[in-house]
Amino acid sequence: MRVFKNLGWFFKLEKKSYITGLLMLVLVALLELVPPQVIGRVIDRITTETLTSNALVLFGVLLLFTAILTYIFRFLWRIMIFGASNRLGRKLREQLFKKYSSMSPAFFGRRRTGDLMAHATNDINAVQMTAGAGILTIADSVITGGAVLVTMALTVSPKLTLIAMIPLPFMVILTSWYGSILSRLFRVAQAAFSSLNDKTQESIAGIKVTKTFGYEEEDLKDFTNLSDDVVHKNLKVAKIDALFDPTITAIIAISYFLSIFFGARMVVADEITLGQLVTFTTYLGMMVWPLLALGWFFNLIERGKASYDRIEEIMNTVSDIGNTAATDDVPSGDITFNVDEFTFPGEDDVSLRDLHFTLKEGQTLGIVGRTGSGKSSIIRLLLREFDTAGNNAVEINGLDIKQYDIKKLRALFGYVPQDNFLFSTTIRNNIAFTNPEIGTAAIHRAADLSYIHNDIEGFPEGYDTVVGERGVSLSGGQKQRISIARALISDPDILILDDSLSAVDAETETAILRNIEENRAGKTNVITAHRMSAVRNADLILVMEDGRIVERGTHESLTKARGWYYETYKAQSLRQNLTKELDETLEGGDGS
Template sequence: MKPLWRLNKYLYRYKLYLILGIIFTFISNIFVIIPAQLVRIAIDYVVESFSFYRLYEGSPFSEEARSVFLKFILVFGVLILGMALLRGFFLFLIRQTIIAMSRHIEYDLKNDIYSHYQQLPLDFYRKNSTGDLMARITEDVSKVRMYLGPAIMYGINLLILFPMVIGYMFSVNVPLTIYSLLPLPVLSLSIYVVNNMINERSEKIQRSLSELSTFVQEAFSGIRVIKSFVRETDSGRDFHKASEDYKDKSIRLTLVQSLFYPLILALIGLSVIITVYVGGIQVIEGAIGYGVIAEFILYVNMLTWPVTSLGWVTSIVQRAAASQTRINEFLDEKSDIKSSEHLDTVIDGSIKVEDLTFVYPDSGIKALDGVSFDVEAGQSLAVIGTTGSGKSTIANLVMRMYDATSGKIYIDGRDIKTYDIAALREQIGYVPQDVFLFSDSITNNIGFGLGEITDQTVIEQAAKDADVYDNIINFPHGFDTRLGERGITLSGGQKQRVSIARAVAKAPKILLLDDCLSAVDTKTENAILNALKGIMEGRTSIIISHRVSSAKLADIIIVLDDGRIIEKGTHDALLERKGVYADLYEKQTQQAKEVEED
């Protein structure tokens, strides 16, 4: 239960629901016990009245006696029906309090987890898969809700009903109570064992089904490759194996499930038989009336479900504890990226980097080693290098997605760690290499950084600045065009320019372009570069690229290799030096000419 203690704050938050649920459960159980007593009284009355009625049979008073007899039977029937209706009403109120409470807590818990996820650093997302994050906020929370709803509801019912019913049974007849309850502990233990077997086999089936679904998804996604290499037969054989495994596990689960209800019915029947047998002996001896046997059979049936649910509830609690442990693992993750002074001020955009070194904590790879450079406000810097040279790491450190292992970054002469993180990032426009657009309208994608209030004029101007306005207005729905997943309905160049427009729309003081032209052709690149000239004007810009064509726009160029700066200067100065940059320029220029000739 220890992992579930963290949920106590939510139970306290909705304590009114819980208290009302307990009260309604108590009242509901009163209307369970009273009908059983009425049945006992009614049966005893019928037996005694029938004997009395036979004395008047054939006399002038027989009809009157019969009328009185039926009248009392009708009264008992109406009372029992009324009790059943009242119990049903309070059962409705129990679900409207305890189950509703579990839904409120589920809502709060999901929001708290999601909010916590967003506060965690980028390193957290490098270590954990998206599927795992989704599983904990959906499947694990659902299992926890089962504990907060049905498990608590049936648990409270068990704690209230058991003392009430057993206490009353002992007050009526102690020996009969002991004998009639003998099979119930065996029933509870049996249900617990069977439930554990069902849960264990269900989890195996879920894993098998997940593997089967993954296999089918990959097969259909890669159908061209399968057909090209003529592997249809092998693929079918592998599917048959995976499907056979799923079938075998399903049959084994069905075998266990088939034991469930027969086991319950057998033990309930045994309890009823013992009650009737022991009660019958006591009736013969004259110790009790016939009504007591009927009353005790009703009590046994009342206790059957709570006792049966005990094993089920225990299983739910175990699964919820395991799920909450998984949730707690992520909730206990803390972000080490914090602001020292929470400085919230408008920046000019000057950047100074001193002896910056960074090692990725998850892999231990040194991405930067003693990097230093200065960019004045309004200037532009190009960072050139091959894949893995540490270019993108600079952008991540400037945005404080990570903190440097050693060295300092200053913005406007202040340590970057003094700024409020959100306030700093709001003044930085970022265009990633891997463009991500949301499944939403173009307007909302471009205005994503503007918050809830979007100005259409600002959005249209950003589209013009990014040279994508003409493309957008030619779409049938213009700026209201909804994009597919990850912007799949747009071409590569259009996605890049919409991404640039999104960064520009927020009027950033610092603009980071992280190899954003790597996936476009030369013609599209030239169009985007022409657009960037105007966008970069008056803004501090850092252009990260492996293409020298992008670097020509910058005032200063640095060349990285294996995390170190090996060259620094202007475009013309680096060409005159005839070093690494000049070689890259010559090779890429030659390649561009060959492409144009082709």
């Protein structure tokens, strides 16, 4: 019953609906007591030959009136109770989605997408059933079952009622035992479903890679094994679930046998009439549903408890990134990194060390280095995806960024990540993501600045082209440029391009960077790249290696130093010139 205690906050919110629904159930239970009484009295009048036409019509009208009221009250309790349970599902989904939205990247690194989706679907459905059908079954068991038992004892025979109820304690013991087993097995089955859900999401998202490597059969085999595991674990649940109805039916059958055996003897002994015995057996038949409902109730609450525990585990998870703002100021000014050491949560190796530099407001910072050198780690600290500890600090205008309200902080940034994510909607909606109401002219301008406007105009549907899930219908360069347009449209104080020009050619890269430089005067830019040409005009260039700054300066000073930056820039320039000459040679050969 712990799940009902945990859901107490919701029952308080919906107390009017539940009270009204339960009142309707009470009225239905009372109305259902009328037909057996009518049947018993009609039989007794037939046996005593005292039944008249007027009495028969009166009994018929009474039954009709009872049926109409029962219909109305049943309709009302369904609206009240099931309506409330659906609102619980909506509220839990909203709370869970809000929780997901507030969590740090470290949380999603530890959790699988399929598992998170299972919490928002199967687990919430199980809890919703507990608050709907669960309330119904326990209320029906107590109200209808209690009313029938009391009526049997008062209107027929207390002794016969006690005899009929002898097997019931065994049913309670057995169904409670089944329920405890079911809770454990259902939790295991839900975890297996989460794994299958994660595998499905991962396989569909990576279908291109799977097909490229010809891995379809192996992937199908993995999926089949996981699916078989889900079936196997759910069959265990089903086997326990299947014990409820036969157990209850057997108990009811024993009650019927005892009632008819001892009831017949009581009729012969003139302790009760034949009509009363018929009424009693009719009432006993009405006990079938309350007893089945009681078994179903144990089933539902154990499922709901297992699922609510899984949801609560997520809801009680504390984000690695807190929001204890010490100031209401909007962050602006110089960016300063004073980080002696930084290690990502859950890792042993130090990711960044001796990271000390200042970027003046309105300047452009270029960060270059080999893959894994720590370029993106700097960005993630600046975006406050992870927090520094101890005396390590990332500051804006001399104040640790942890002191700013996290929403105000992140509102500063226009961020284009390495993995360009586009939503499965139109290009227009993707670009205008941060401000859906923005005008067409602003959308076109942002697209023009990111050198994608002409490409979009060339599509059959133009800006209304639906890009497909994660932008699957676009090339890598097109996705990058649309992502840049999305960042530029909000005219952010700090624009971050995290290796976001890797899929475009040198000419397009130059055009985009020139547009940014010309249209973002006084605004801060941070660019990470593998191509030195992307950061050539930066006010400050950092060369990273193994999480350290090994070179720093402007393009001119770094080329004069003749270090890694100079050697890489020279090699890339030579390769670019050779490629250009080769293209010109091929074009000349085609024209001759």
